[in-house]
Amino acid sequence: MSTTSSGQGWTFLTNHTQVLLGIARDPNVRLRDLAEHIGITERAVQRIVADLTEAGFLERTSLGRRNHYVIKRKRPMRHPAQLGHDIGALLDLLELEEPVGATNSPDSP
Numbered sequence: 001m002s003t004t005s006s007g008q009g010w011t012f013l014t015n016h017t018q019v020l021l022g023i024a025r026d027p028n029v030r031l032r033d034l035a036e037h038i039g040i041t042e043r044a045v046q047r048i049v050a051d052l053t054e055a056g057f058l059e060r061t062s063l064g065r066r067n068h069y070v071i072k073r074k075r076p077m078r079h080p081a082q083l084g085h086d087i088g089a090l091l092d093l094l095e096l097e098e099p100v101g102a103t104n105s106p107d108s109p
Contacts, residue, residue, distance in 0.1 A: 013094075015038060015040055015044065015048055016048050016051065016052065017090070017094075018038045019034060019038065019045055019048045019049065019052065020052065020057070020058075020071060020087065020091060021091065021094055021095065022034045022037060022038065023058070023069045023071060024071055024091045024095060025095070027068055027069045027070065027071075028063075028066060028067070028068050028069075029069075030066070031045045031046055031049065031067075049069075055075075055078070056072055056075055057071065057072055057075050057087060058070065058071060058072065059072065071087070071088075071091065072087070073086060073087060073088025073091065074086050074087075074088060075087050077090065
């Protein structure tokens with residue numbers, strides 16, 4: 001298991017969520033680049049994209065030698081604890097960027 005920059009061996013978001021976030025930010029992203037950004041293998045990203053496609057969260061379209069991805073944002077989350085919530089709301093929450101010039105420290109609430 002890899003460790004984070006703080007030395008802890010776990011994170012709050014799964015690799016599936018990290019892949020969805022990467023695709024939400026760039027629907028034409030190369031899986032190789034996404035794997036490098038997340039810190040997992042390209043093969044792992046390929047398996048996750050296949051999982052998400054099979055479950056109906058993603059659509060993949062070939063554009064020449066590249067792929068374009070569309071996230072089905074209205075799909076409900078899979079865990080019973082998130083019943084009534086769709087994946088788009090989670091992505092909207094996590095895609096928020098901090099305002100330019102924000103000086104919050106990592107430990108501030």
